[in-house]
Amino acid sequence: MTYCVAMRLEEGLVFVSDSRTNAGVDHIAIFRKLHRFGVRGERIIVLQTAGNLATSQAVITRLQHQIQSNAERNLHNVSTLFEAAEIVGECMAHEIQHVTGLAQSNEYDFSSSILIGGQIKGEPPELYSIYPQGNFIAATMDTPYFQIGESKYGKPILDRALNYHTPLDKALRCALISFDSTIRSNVSVGTPLDLIVYRANQFNLPEGRRLYDTDPYFSMIRQQWSDGLRSTMTNLPQPPDDYWR
């Protein structure tokens, strides 16, 4: 499976993806699911993929080819992130139709989901969640984050600790804890994690970072979080006697 989170906050954007893929439990591999596009000083666009790996990779490759061949509409020349999401949605819907046709069967699931976030000069930062059908929804102040893949384990901490005004550094910690919860409860999500944090209006192209299990900071906050939960749990008052009758 996969787990990806993207956040669109007052201060900017946060993207974190895992890197585990599995075709059955005996075919585990590491593939990057976080992909960065952009032109320094002018635009940054980050894509995260979940679902069928062949479909996801084909979509990313076709988007890169569009840029290289200077296609009329590509991620490096559209003037809004909405248009960028349209291009990605169309590319994915066509790819899924294409392989479904090749297979001549509805037996297989070729679908993927994609998150696309970024900023193009003259526009505010934006974030979209693109469905396999090619349509998409935008993150808002009410709903500042999107998840794709194995999203349920890590959702409670986001719902509790994150809102539009959360500072970027705290949002990143929140995302990493959401991944920790998911990784502990589901073997189909695993390290290394890929992350990019983008501060609004910088128009830099942050390289981002790959976090392995051995990363000292990630290990430290995982341990502190675990200790904090245990001590919070231990300090909750005892149930009243009449709970036991």
Next chain:
Amino acid sequence: MTYCVAMRLEEGLVFVSDSRTNAGVDHIAIFRKLHRFGVRGERIIVLQTAGNLATSQAVITRLQHQIQSNAERNLHNVSTLFEAAEIVGECMAHEIQHVTGLAQSNEYDFSSSILIGGQIKGEPPELYSIYPQGNFIAATMDTPYFQIGESKYGKPILDRALNYHTPLDKALRCALISFDSTIRSNVSVGTPLDLIVYRANQFNLPEGRRLYDTDPYFSMIRQQWSDGLRSTMTNLPQPPDDYWR
């Protein structure tokens, strides 16, 4: 949907169920999913159900009728919990076959899952998770809890804070927090909650308790938990500078 947790621990058994059912988002209702059987001084058997409500109710009713009619094998005369699980599994598998035959279609999902736990005099406390096919698995010291229904949101806290040696009162707090996490992130799981805590070798028939949103203890620990998480999150150290490049 539904969320039910059952735990088989060194000190005894803990059962907590929500009570929300939905047939689409515009057909929400409250139905009890936790059912107690037993004979004071001799046996206690608790069932929790998830899945198709008609199937779940039919199974519970048939099990009650078996007892009332003093059937050759029923929950009040079998000598092991393993046999009780067999009766329940057979009853459920037959019920699902029956309604699937009536509908003459595989289009509908009539399946349910059931947790059955308890203790019969002369035996240790036991807990089984019964599949729609009628077969079942037993909880062990390695895996002391089972969940059915909407289980993912509330699993991380159980995986972190619960083991076979956890005292009953702490296990109950842990279960309630697991429900809090689920209820906050998924509208298909809702209060009131039904709970039963059984201390091993007591052979009493605890009435259990129904917890509404307004329950003072439940409200208090939900608030304390939320505050504890937020403060643990806030106290995590800042990410290193090179996370931002």
